[in-house]
Amino acid sequence: MNKLAADYKVLGGKNVTERIFNFSAGPAMLPLPVLEEAQRDLLSLPGVGMSVLEISHRSKIFEDIIQAAEADLRTLLGISDDYHVLFLQGGASTQFSMVPMNLMEKGGKADYLVTGLWSKAAVKEAKKVGTVNIAASTEEENFVRIPKQEEFKLDPEAAYVHYTSNNTIYGTEWHRVPEVGNVPLVCDASSDILSRPMDVSKHALIYAGAQKNMGPAGVTVVIIRRDMVKDPPPDMGTMFAYKTHVEAKSLYNTPPVFAIYIVRLVCKWLLGLGGLEAMQKINEEKAKMLYDVIDSSDFYRGHAQPDSRSLMNVTFRLPNEELEKKFVKEATAAGLDGLKGHRSVGGLRASIYNAFPKEGVKALVDFMKEFENKNG
Amino acid sequence: MNKLAADYKVLGGKNVTERIFNFSAGPAMLPLPVLEEAQRDLLSLPGVGMSVLEISHRSKIFEDIIQAAEADLRTLLGISDDYHVLFLQGGASTQFSMVPMNLMEKGGKADYLVTGLWSKAAVKEAKKVGTVNIAASTEEENFVRIPKQEEFKLDPEAAYVHYTSNNTIYGTEWHRVPEVGNVPLVCDASSDILSRPMDVSKHALIYAGAQKNMGPAGVTVVIIRRDMVKDPPPDMGTMFAYKTHVEAKSLYNTPPVFAIYIVRLVCKWLLGLGGLEAMQKINEEKAKMLYDVIDSSDFYRGHAQPDSRSLMNVTFRLPNEELEKKFVKEATAAGLDGLKGHRSVGGLRASIYNAFPKEGVKALVDFMKEFENKNG
Numbered sequence: 001m002n003k004l005a006a007d008y009k010v011l012g013g014k015n016v017t018e019r020i021f022n023f024s025a026g027p028a029m030l031p032l033p034v035l036e037e038a039q040r041d042l043l044s045l046p047g048v049g050m051s052v053l054e055i056s057h058r059s060k061i062f063e064d065i066i067q068a069a070e071a072d073l074r075t076l077l078g079i080s081d082d083y084h085v086l087f088l089q090g091g092a093s094t095q096f097s098m099v100p101m102n103l104m105e106k107g108g109k110a111d112y113l114v115t116g117l118w119s120k121a122a123v124k125e126a127k128k129v130g131t132v133n134i135a136a137s138t139e140e141e142n143f144v145r146i147p148k149q150e151e152f153k154l155d156p157e158a159a160y161v162h163y164t165s166n167n168t169i170y171g172t173e174w175h176r177v178p179e180v181g182n183v184p185l186v187c188d189a190s191s192d193i194l195s196r197p198m199d200v201s202k203h204a205l206i207y208a209g210a211q212k213n214m215g216p217a218g219v220t221v222v223i224i225r226r227d228m229v230k231d232p233p234p235d236m237g238t239m240f241a242y243k244t245h246v247e248a249k250s251l252y253n254t255p256p257v258f259a260i261y262i263v264r265l266v267c268k269w270l271l272g273l274g275g276l277e278a279m280q281k282i283n284e285e286k287a288k289m290l291y292d293v294i295d296s297s298d299f300y301r302g303h304a305q306p307d308s309r310s311l312m313n314v315t316f317r318l319p320n321e322e323l324e325k326k327f328v329k330e331a332t333a334a335g336l337d338g339l340k341g342h343r344s345v346g347g348l349r350a351s352i353y354n355a356f357p358k359e360g361v362k363a364l365v366d367f368m369k370e371f372e373n374k375n376g
Numbered sequence: 377m378n379k380l381a382a383d384y385k386v387l388g389g390k391n392v393t394e395r396i397f398n399f400s401a402g403p404a405m406l407p408l409p410v411l412e413e414a415q416r417d418l419l420s421l422p423g424v425g426m427s428v429l430e431i432s433h434r435s436k437i438f439e440d441i442i443q444a445a446e447a448d449l450r451t452l453l454g455i456s457d458d459y460h461v462l463f464l465q466g467g468a469s470t471q472f473s474m475v476p477m478n479l480m481e482k483g484g485k486a487d488y489l490v491t492g493l494w495s496k497a498a499v500k501e502a503k504k505v506g507t508v509n510i511a512a513s514t515e516e517e518n519f520v521r522i523p524k525q526e527e528f529k530l531d532p533e534a535a536y537v538h539y540t541s542n543n544t545i546y547g548t549e550w551h552r553v554p555e556v557g558n559v560p561l562v563c564d565a566s567s568d569i570l571s572r573p574m575d576v577s578k579h580a581l582i583y584a585g586a587q588k589n590m591g592p593a594g595v596t597v598v599i600i601r602r603d604m605v606k607d608p609p610p611d612m613g614t615m616f617a618y619k620t621h622v623e624a625k626s627l628y629n630t631p632p633v634f635a636i637y638i639v640r641l642v643c644k645w646l647l648g649l650g651g652l653e654a655m656q657k658i659n660e661e662k663a664k665m666l667y668d669v670i671d672s673s674d675f676y677r678g679h680a681q682p683d684s685r686s687l688m689n690v691t692f693r694l695p696n697e698e699l700e701k702k703f704v705k706e707a708t709a710a711g712l713d714g715l716k717g718h719r720s721v722g723g724l725r726a727s728i729y730n731a732f733p734k735e736g737v738k739a740l741v742d743f744m745k746e747f748e749n750k751n752g
Binding site: 019020022024025026027028029030032035036038039042043044049050051053054055056057059089090091092093094096097098101124125128129209211216217218219234235236237238239240252253254255256257258259262335337338 | 395396398400401402403404405406408411412414415418419420425426427429430431432433435465466467468469470472473474477500501504505585587592593594595610611612613614615616628629630631632633634635638711713714
């Protein structure tokens with residue numbers, strides 16, 4: 001066991017051998033208490049006699065789990081009864097298609113605010129259904145910032161406006177909800193949902209793959225306003241219609257039981273922390289520690305413009321690529337894993353989602369300072 | 377802990393409190409050694425320092441897991457290099473749409489062999505894409521049997537022939553591969569894959585949700601012959617095209633990492649048992665124990681005709697519904713869970729997938745005999 005992992009063990013006060021700091025962009029670290037509860041009960045849920053990996057999705061036990069997950073999500077995000085909460089499969093990539101298939105008439109039109117590769121992937125799928133208007137994009141600046149409201153070229157007759165609340169690759173994040181008038185607003189919140197409070201009421205639909213802040217890979221949460229649930233065209237596959245899953249309360253077919261169970265444990269953990277205001281405060285503290293190092297140094301250079309900086313993914317460059325490679329290699333050896341940046345930006349990326357411990361950020365800060373001293 | 381669970385504990389020689397016998401039609405019981413390994417390593421995979429719930433799907437660790445899962449599936453089922461093996465999401469219900477969307481030209485035609493509600497659900501989705509010819513059906517007999525070869529009315533120009541290898545609701549199973557000439561054969565093997573050897577080479581495409589014999593809910597295996605992988609129509613969503621997942625080796629977007637990990641452990645367990653011939657022998661022994669009770673009694677009455685009987689789901693009736701209710705209630709109290717039959721058949725159903733222990737079948741046999749003695 002390396003030193004940092006040993007520290008973590010001591011800090012956590014737990015008998016966790018070997019756990020390292022995983023800065024990966026997702027799937028990402030889960031809260032230790034969540035993993036511990038899942039481990040304890042893996043052979044048999046208390047009083048049930050079956051593993052959660054084995055229970056029927058039609059059983060009372062699972063009904064309790066999925067209802068608790070939904071109730072806790074409603075509490076955490078302040079989701080009103082005007083919205084359905086769905087647990088689906090297929091990730092945000094499937095939502096890239098389901099959103100236009102369900103919300104746009106075939107041959108209709110929609111506005112997209114483009115802030116990175118994931119927004120562009122969403123545009124690609126929407127274009128298969130109708131006409132896409134790029135209402136704003138910062139692609140020419142390599143997505144270093146979120147577009148300003150006055151840059152928007154919105155179409156008041158668009159079926160909806162789509163945006164990506166956090167951009168994992170570029171390390172940028174929306175710190176306001178885009179103003180789109182009366183047009184329904186759709187948000188891909190995969191990489192920052194549950195990291196801070198969110199004004200759900202300003203949205204018509206929010207979707208998010210779970211694997212950053214909510215749980216493991218394999219479940220996608222969709223929050224959809226009741227008036228957005230329409231009859232699908234007769235030739236649409238049943239599984240691709242939101243209406244199917246609304247009517248069946250996410251149980252049209254076998255849902256990803258275990259992933260939903262973990263979401264339920266993560267929600268419980270968040271409520272125990274004090275909810276999303278408390279989580280946001282912690283996330284702000286963690287991000288500030290890294291941005292402070294970047295801002296006080298000529299050695300490190302942030303990719304995102306300060307007012308667009310993400311609390312989830314901190315992207316930065318070093319003076320040259322050779323040093324960047326050296327940084328990744330030495331950091332990995334020190335138990336700081338997954339820091340290599342995406343090829344679109346290069347350099348380094350520290351993903352510090354909800355469950356990423358402050359001790360891990362502190363370890364990276366110390367490592368960065370030491371690395372600069374040695375190589376600066 | 378009830379008596380049967382206590383017996384199980386003793387028989388398994390393990391410190392497993394409370395585990396009951398889960399006869400549910402799926403999700404279903406997993407092998408105890410699989411659950412134990414998953415539990416042991418849930419906080420950190422050996423030498424990795426991260427939970428399998430946290431690792432990146434782009435990491436070397438996960439690459440090893442998914443490649444091992446594929447390699448073991450190839451060994452177990454004798455899958456040649458002519459086939460791709462994919463790990464997808466969305467269950468068989470999503471495959472009901474993906475098969476016609478990918479294999480039929482829009483407005484084309486396909487043959488379906490209808491042996492139960494799941495076949496009918498597949499037909500419903502195919503009709504949204506093209507014309508469906510019901511090449512055989514036993515619906516008029518409430519699906520008590522598998523159709524005979526001489527009953528088939530095949531269309532030699534069909535894009536494919538689709539069948540459901542095992543019918544969970546009715547307790548019937550194909551004990552031969554349908555002969556369909558040169559037309560590509562597609563099989564929904566969700567409920568009996570890996571329960572016995574299968575001649576993959578006679579099929580163009582095989583799909584199966586994992587939650588009966590392969591792993592937990594949340595991953596779907598697709599085995600597709602190379603010549604079946606075609607360019608999708610330009611307006612098809614990227615996630616719905618087999619070609620996407622073939623080209624990306626199931627990593628186009630984040631796959632259900634944990635579910636694939638469990639599939640990998642289940643495959644390892646099956647190989648340790650001696651492969652699918654050995655598994656089939658065990659499954660035949662388990663099923664025979666129950667069918668023998670049914671056949672030697674006037675009190676119990678099997679739903680499926682003997683030559684169509686499933687090794688996975690044993691369906692039977694009692695003299696009246698009142699006794700059936702009483703049976704379910706008393707069985708549940710005795711630690712024999714999930715025995716209530718589907719409403720389409722009524723009565724009882726014992727699902728005894730691969731991981732269901734022989735001791736559990738023995739317990740049900742004893743319970744059935746005792747129940748008949750008391751109530752017959």
